[in-house]
Amino acid sequence: MIPLTPPLLARLAALIVVGVVVQTAMISQLPIAGANADLAPLLVMAVGLLCGSLAGGAFGFGVGLFVDDVLLQQLGVSSLVLLGVGYGAGRIREARDPEGTFVPLAVGAVATLIFSVGFSLMQFLLGVDAPVSWALVRDTLTTLVINTLIALPVYAVVRRWLLPSLPDDPRRRRRRAYTTGGLSPLSRS
């Protein structure tokens, strides 16, 4: 498990603020085929994959809380769903330690799907008076496709931003294991 050091926490907090501001001030105003990208599940997925379940869950909770707060939405809904997304992505890292280049793409797609469906279910449970329409399904699918396409670049940006504060980046660990023939230089002796 990656320790949540003050520098890492500071970078995660900055990522929440910048991510939400960029989402609301730019990306939400760029409709593509009637829908728009949603950075929140992708950011949470990336942090989960890079930092593990604890940091992923906490980051998801923080992003959700900030999104609901800034947009004057029902508090707690995004927090709850993104908490699950971050925790799940973190567990994938801890249990499987996936190596494939396209892992963030697949996990990003699943994270977006879980977030969209989870958020919709919560809205229905809270009694929002809206039918399940074809427009809603189409919108969810379009966002899913867009998010899948941008999952890799978002993951790369988040990884680059968090790298200086990550003691145990998966890629660095694997590269080290490959070049030294073991999990760490100590294992050679």
Add this chain to the structure above:
Amino acid sequence: MYDKTVRRRRAVLGLLVACSLILLTAYFGESGGGMLHGVQRGTSEIVSPIQDGASRVLKPVRDLFGWFGDTLSAKGDLKDVRAERDRLRSELLAEQSAEREVQQLRSMVELDGALGLKDYAPETGRVIAQSPTVWYATIRVNKGSDDGVRKGNPVINEEALIGTVTETFSGSSQVTLITDTTSHVSALAFSGRRGSVFGVVSAASAGSPNDLVLEFAAPSARLNPGDRVVTRGTAEDSDRLPSLFPPGLAIGEITRIDNAGTDTQEVHLRPFADMQKLNFVRILTRPEGPAK
């Protein structure tokens, strides 16, 4: 050691889930002036200037992406626009003769003092943020209570009504669009020479920025696709409950009528305003019109 780590992880997860549920329940149960709503307003007050700055900085990037999108859709639009032009030409002729009649009637019933838009003290604002989820059709505008904006003020763009101010801060305000599932606008549908029909315009469903429904329209009313829908304003006999909207603001055009003439009739309309391309909006800070 492993057990301790797992226990800690699960404890934190449980704690965060509990926090989310407590927040959800408390927020859902409290009134608009409650503590959590106050915290939310405080956060928005702080973040709004940041959003405003970010919106200005990121505008060139938005414009670049918008240009690509507009270029792709322009070709498809051209055909529709030509058809629309031909239809409008023929309509114009009919309107011109109707206009003459209206002028005569106005002078007869002394309605020459009809309100112009400037009587509603419009305040022009720029859209600085938009909700990313289809469940909340809201935007943030960089005009707030310091500029005279109040809760309930109607918001229009250059084409038609787009929504209502639902929250104000000192330098910004939250606008709930008419495509939000919580929005309802009393309206009149003009059915040519057959008169007008009362109804309430609501969102057809979440995530449908181009589809509204006119509820409570009498099944016997003879509405047709192409009929225009405008705000009703305050009815003469209901001064105690004044409408938030001045009369006559354009809303949209009827596109289709499902189960016409029956109790399950559903009148669909397309809003005149493109809710996905809002840049500048006008907030009517004096919706009741000039002081009498």
